[in-house]
Amino acid sequence: MEKRIVTKPSLSALTSEGAGIHVRWMIRRDMPDVLAIEHEAFEFPWSEEDFTRSLRQRTCIGMVAEYADSVVAFMIYELHRTRLHVLNFAVLRSHRRLGIGTQMLRRLIAKLAPERRSRIVLEVRETNLPAQLFFRAAGFRAVTVLRDFYRDSDEDAYLMQFGLEAAGVASEPRRLAG
Numbered sequence: 615m616e617k618r619i620v621t622k623p624s625l626s627a628l629t630s631e632g633a634g635i636h637v638r639w640m641i642r643r644d645m646p647d648v649l650a651i652e653h654e655a656f657e658f659p660w661s662e663e664d665f666t667r668s669l670r671q672r673t674c675i676g677m678v679a680e681y682a683d684s685v686v687a688f689m690i691y692e693l694h695r696t697r698l699h700v701l702n703f704a705v706l707r708s709h710r711r712l713g714i715g716t717q718m719l720r721r722l723i724a725k726l727a728p729e730r731r732s733r734i735v736l737e738v739r740e741t742n743l744p745a746q747l748f749f750r751a752a753g754f755r756a757v758t759v760l761r762d763f764y765r766d767s768d769e770d771a772y773l774m775q776f777g778l779e780a781a782g783v784a785s786e787p788r789r790l791a792g
């Protein structure tokens with residue numbers, strides 16, 4: 615597999631609106647970059663096998679965000695009948711707080727439809743305050759605590775949810791609330 619080096623581009627052109635970011639389907643060649651972002655982001659990272667096992671499922675989708683021809687973020691989500699379930703989501707550390715995560719979430723929210731998939735759900739570790747604040751800023755709310763959710767630690771998870779109606783965007787699904 616081709617090894618790509620993520621060079622740190624000039625960030626001057628990036629604004630908090632995520633200008634210059636290109637969100638696209640993840641392809642096999644992205645895996646080294648995605649794994650590097652994953653390992654930098656998480657104490658208990660997914661292995662390559664975890665990614666391929668998930669992405670092999672017909673209902674599982676991977677997306678990446680590119681900036682200046684480098685992969686700087688990814689998300690993995692599952693399609694369910696009434697909801698999208700985000701399984702994994704991370705932005706390269708050097709590129710955080712620039713609106714890239716928000717840009718990716720916008721793409722996900724744009725896929726919701728009031729009569730069909732109208733919610734996005736995801737689990738966040740109770741200690742992962744930055745992610746909780748990020749999803750909260752995007753209009754997600756914690757709806758349940760999932761006790762002993764993780765196999766690798768005894769942490770609980772918060773189940774966070776974004777709903778079109780709760781966010782008041784049922785008639786304008788392309789706008790990100792919050």
Ligand SMILES: CC(C)(COP(=O)(O)OP(=O)(O)OC[C@H]1O[C@@H](n2cnc3c(N)ncnc32)[C@H](O)[C@@H]1OP(=O)(O)O)[C@@H](O)C(=O)NCCC(=O)NCCS
Pocket residue numbers: 630655656702703704705706709710711712713714715716717736737738739742743744745747748749751752
């Ligand atoms: C959570 C994460 C995806 C956010 O991505 P990002 O591109 O930095 O987020 P954005 O720049 O779009 O942030 C949008 C808003 O979210 C909130 N936010 C994001 N990161 C935050 C942080 N570390 N602390 C407080 N608020 C934060 C802010 O309100 C921010 O707006 P502002 O920068 O104008 O104040 C990123 O920090 C990350 O990859 N973390 C490690 C992996 C992870 O925890 N993934 C989620 C697993 S459930």
